[in-house]
Amino acid sequence: MKFLKITKEKVLDIFFPDHMKCIICGNEISHMKYDICDRCYEHLPFIVGRTCERCGQRIKTDDRFCDNCKRSGEFFFTRAFSPLQYTDTIVGLVHKLKYHNHQYLAANMAEVLYDKLSDEEIKCDVIMPVPMMDRKKKRRGYNQAELIAQELAKLSNMPIDTTTLIRVWEDNSQTALTSKERRENVRGCFKCTSKDYKGKNILLIDDVYTTGSTANECARVLRKQGRVANVYVLTFAHSEENKNIQGLTNKDK
Ligand SMILES: [Zn+2]
Ligand SMILES: [Zn+2]
Structure with a gap:
């Protein structure tokens, strides 16, 4: 035996x-x-309960929007969703995929995203990953958002487009910037190369949502240059870094 x-x-x-x-x-x-x-x-930090109607962050009050979204400028995406908080465990997973070549994790992450997509009943016409500049992608060997988006496309039977939304400039590290500075920092980093999706709904995929400035800039060009109707943002995790940013912004005022 x-x-x-x-x-x-x-x-x-x-x-x-x-x-x-x-x-x-x-x-x-x-x-x-x-x-x-x-x-x-059992210990996965799923985002449950009341969430901000814009960014999907957990909120404790009866308000529709979190403090960060209330304070931020214009939003170009309709709504953002994340299944998980960006806690240490999740940071570990994201870093394994992003920096240590554990590409198989994209399939697991896509499964989590697919369940979130089903729960929220989001219907979109096409999936687009947040793009990376070619030279950075060549250096790393892959764009992690694109790997997740490809797996999600397989699970959801939605088409994926990795050429319409392109990155034309790589922004500097955003870590130490306030929400407002991040928005200015990513301005002009993306381009939408066609109007094929005029009036359509786009599902934008990324690994982590921090202040939403990257997603917002992608959504801005998709709507302004591509004339799309709605951009929904789905990320694997939502960073609680907003709290720090919030602190910084309040201090700055
Ligand atoms: Zn385990
Ligand atoms: Zn919010």
């Missing part, structure tokens, strides 16, 4: 090498939702 068990494990290992370990803790698992073990799944 022992011989049989070992053989079965070895066979599984050969055929499903990526699916034998939890993507968060690395413990051996049989097939689980999103390839996450029960223990890690």
